[in-house]
Amino acid sequence: MRIHGMDAIFNPRSVAVIGASSDPKRIGGRPVDFLKRHGFDGPILPINPKSPEVQGLTAYPSISEAPTTPDLAVIALPAPLAVQAVEQCAAQGVRGAVIFSSGFSEVDADGAALQARMVDIAREGGMRLVGPNCLGIANVRHNLYATFTPGVEKHLPKPGGVSIVSQSGAFGSYCMTLVRMRGLGVNIWATTGNSCDVDFADAVAYCAQDDDTRVIMGYLEGATDRDRLVEALELARARGKPVVMMKVGRSAVGAEAAQSHTASLAGADAVYDAAFRQYGVYRAQSVDEMFDVTYACAESASMMQGDRLGLVTVSGGVGVLMADEAEKLKLDVPALPDHAQKKLKEVLPFAGVRNPVDVTAQLVNQIDLLETNMDVLFGDGEIDGAIIFMSTVGLVADLNEAIRRGLERIREKYPDRPMLFCSLTEPEGRAAYEKSGFIVFEEPTRAVRAMAALRYFARSFARAGEKDPIPELSNLSPLPDGIVNEIEAKALLAEAGIGIVRETLATTPEAAAQAAQEMGFPVVLKIASPDILHKSDIGGVALDLRSAEDVRSAGARILELASEKMPGARIDGLVVAEQAAPGLEAILGVTQDPAFGPVVMFGLGGVFVEALEDVSFRVAPFGPVEARRMIDEIRSRKLLDAFRGAPERDIDALAGALARLSAFAAHHGAALETIDVNPLIVGASGQGAVAADGVIIPANRGGH
């Protein structure tokens, strides 16, 4: 973890502003203005060679002439001067810098070289850098605004539990303003710009280890260091800090051209999607959703510990609407147990008591009954979380008072059951609820979505300690250079413990017949030649051979056709392969993702993969439990169960093969370009799964 030294940036005792301007509207003036006006509690040292005073503060011509060495330097200078400033800071023992300057790697190769030099200088001097080409950082609790965003000129967020990490300054600023306007408190705010040193992963890790962070809101443009990102996300998960991420670019899926069939489907966006699920990140699809989930996570006393959602409503229609949304998001809206229904009916004779519980507008006349209702729901009903939809009741001040008192007692009694209150409100009414620690939504489906996120994180956190060992592979052969033929490919897969159909090379039809006899019938016979790629096209494949005589005559015929139709081809002989028992065909693949490295793909049958792009992904390596989750994600999942007279499939074997393939891919890392296991024939439960064909393309494809 590279969070060492980052305290100098996010929690400095003193700050210098290099390139400080007397004009509080200029880039070099804003941080001085903000630090001073918003009350940063430590020395502020403007550095300006031309002026002894900046915005009422004593200024110094250079960092070496400042009276103390600051922890943090904010650098607002043109690119080449910024590099010099970093050099001087390093020499003085400054431990961190935030660099606003543009003109680095975002511009051209020269800029990138300049940036690399600056990083070298900083590393040598033990300094951490944020930026360049960024909007800066803030630590709200410490009134540290090392930024030039106009977003904090007039209004500041209150201190709170939301930390915001954004690669984009514009998006980061937008988020901070949004969070402030909607009344949430902020802890750390970081925009990482070119991310020359402190990158998205580092900033997330820093926030994850910080006790004042309750939830991390992230905006990611592209991951650069997979291992570090994964480490940061796993730290956040281990520390129980939800990460809510916005990652745009879904519609760019499939832009990269790739040779292999698998690769053409492994659009990077689908991989991000999968990786986020794998590491427990919640990916928001809209700004509303990003905010809503952040809000619920920041304010809820607990995540949702089970699937049972209780819905209480004054409008039957909205109850059904919420139930619809809950089903979509895989939350359960169970009928309450009979004794709970009976109890509810006693106190609320007018109510629908099944769940959704429709208390109808009648409740308004006996508002105290809401407390009883909730008590039955959580107690007898054993509901894990509840949404209370009150339509327009939230607009009525005196009713709200009574509702709040009741809900407070319920919360005290059931502190681990999240409750979301949903109603139209006026700002004051809403504020009163929020002041009492309640979470208020205006829109019922958004409340359901937020609750589903609380469930998502409960599941994700539970997985932090999950036993799901990655298969240990030993004695793997190195990947050969150049094209790997089918027999070699399957041999390599077999080394990884993936089942393959047994096969052997025979040089003559007679040898093939003998090999078949040893193997047992039926067998498949194929021409073996590095020069014949499309074997079936020349009649080079014979299926379902059931006797030695059949093998002999088919072998002779195959060799004859080969020499007739491909007269120049080198012929190695005949492949004799066991004919796999019929099963369901799956496709397993590996590709190299630019962000996440080797990634495993899974799908069923050619047509599902090709016509419906019904596939799922995982970042390698992973264990069989994760593989099962991967299997469960495809839409055609049903085909693996007993279906239309076919038996249930051996999902254990399939999950095992996926996990082993992932370990194999991780082992070879960048040496591998793609793997296609197509098909993997998945037998009935207990019958295993075998690869009937495999293609491995190493990164080093040799001269061919």
Next chain:
Amino acid sequence: MRIHGMDAIFNPRSVAVIGASSDPKRIGGRPVDFLKRHGFDGPILPINPKSPEVQGLTAYPSISEAPTTPDLAVIALPAPLAVQAVEQCAAQGVRGAVIFSSGFSEVDADGAALQARMVDIAREGGMRLVGPNCLGIANVRHNLYATFTPGVEKHLPKPGGVSIVSQSGAFGSYCMTLVRMRGLGVNIWATTGNSCDVDFADAVAYCAQDDDTRVIMGYLEGATDRDRLVEALELARARGKPVVMMKVGRSAVGAEAAQSHTASLAGADAVYDAAFRQYGVYRAQSVDEMFDVTYACAESASMMQGDRLGLVTVSGGVGVLMADEAEKLKLDVPALPDHAQKKLKEVLPFAGVRNPVDVTAQLVNQIDLLETNMDVLFGDGEIDGAIIFMSTVGLVADLNEAIRRGLERIREKYPDRPMLFCSLTEPEGRAAYEKSGFIVFEEPTRAVRAMAALRYFARSFARAGEKDPIPELSNLSPLPDGIVNEIEAKALLAEAGIGIVRETLATTPEAAAQAAQEMGFPVVLKIASPDILHKSDIGGVALDLRSAEDVRSAGARILELASEKMPGARIDGLVVAEQAAPGLEAILGVTQDPAFGPVVMFGLGGVFVEALEDVSFRVAPFGPVEARRMIDEIRSRKLLDAFRGAPERDIDALAGALARLSAFAAHHGAALETIDVNPLIVGASGQGAVAADGVIIPANRGGH
């Protein structure tokens, strides 16, 4: 159309309140209070046998003793008294009544009978009724509040173009408050309750013909009269009034058990979904979406006339987020033409000019350039609609002023291109934009969704005049009673003009051989017996017979096996059928939907239908153009194109078969229970489509 007489309800000159109470908080007191206090411009006649004065107004003991006959009576009496009141009203020539009372069909059979009697009385007297068991109605422009909803006690919506029709009073009240709080104006508000006379369809039709309605917001629980609903929706479409509908209950799909395979998939909710698309209704999935679409439709000068969406943004990330959402909603975000990009680059050298156009925060320094930018986008870029995302700029009052002036000029120049402004705003800032007629969203993906709705309605309105004749079928045989055998079923389908594989019944193997010779080889031979349902199981089917000799021997064998394995079965002989050329297998079905009557289903191949439930629906009847849209809705649509070496399929023939099946189903109406055409074999383009098997189950299944 049954809108006659509804003016008496929604635009009465005078109103009586029967059961008027002096207490303005009681059900009988509220309408008096509202009418009086909110300024209804006409006589208000409280009817109360016990008091000569109600809330300061002269009251009358009965409607017959009132000085004038009111157009509308509001009835707030217990159920039996309400019926008497209707009777008295009818006798006096009152033309409409709104009945709050509960205790009718929502309670039990006695209540239903009471309600039916009330309707008879009203019909005889030429009266229209709203309710009973409803929350009433309003006409905001005329200060008519014939309701007891607390929602209009303190605050009234302003007059405007949104009409709200809701079967549920609770939901209707919620909507009116929501619409008011978000600053939209309301025209008609109607809750229909038990809908004994004026139902959802009538109220929608009334709003559709009313010039003051710009958009109709609907909440539907269940349609009762399909024809009237369709007529109302088609009137709205013909008059260019968008209908935005909330219909909950998605998660109840498939609750009804049904015998037929098709029926088990034809969950009523999927049918509603299809019907809404078919008749141009926008179905909202959330309250936010319902409001957003209503808002955009009510305030936009124009729908979106083409697919080309322009995105202008100060944050590149949000630009991509909006593009992602646009792709999901099938809007096009095209790269601007080169000359437009060049022009933009000249005025905005710092901008990304492809589309999304990223004007960056720099624009803020030259805010006037936004106008030039938009001019190039609409002019040279030929964009059909634009979303302008300004992040936090909307919070800055003086910038807003300049932005508004520029956008006003653009709007004048391009009045038919919708523009949505998207930014964080303070209430005053937002109000200033809205006062100038601009549509403001806070959330970028919601703006995209609203724009997609404007596109949806433009397409839907264009279809109002579309030429898509329903196939005319003539000389159809009546459906037989009882089970229809396969040959009869296919003969009926053939009468409807649906291609079937040719087939004939032969009594002996020799006759079969002769029939095959006349038909041409290859043929299929099947045992013909009303007692043998699973023909293959007893070896009763032979495929791919290529000579008379083959037919003879296969025929003999089939008859032998039949008498051996099913000794008691009645044997009609052998079916000789043309063997259809290989093609893609489709499934066509018809079911009876409780709300929409005969409904046609379409899907591809058994596994897609069964494992993925990848089917689409349409209400019968429809033409081939609508059938093509139905075909385009399935996820596996790709399989109909040239795919994996297979040719493009004959989609014209498939669409024709669907349209003909729909006409056939509509012709037989309720006499039909289900049809399964499985498979319909769809040949290559120009090769047609033929039904290889068909099952027709009439509603009257005879004694079997």
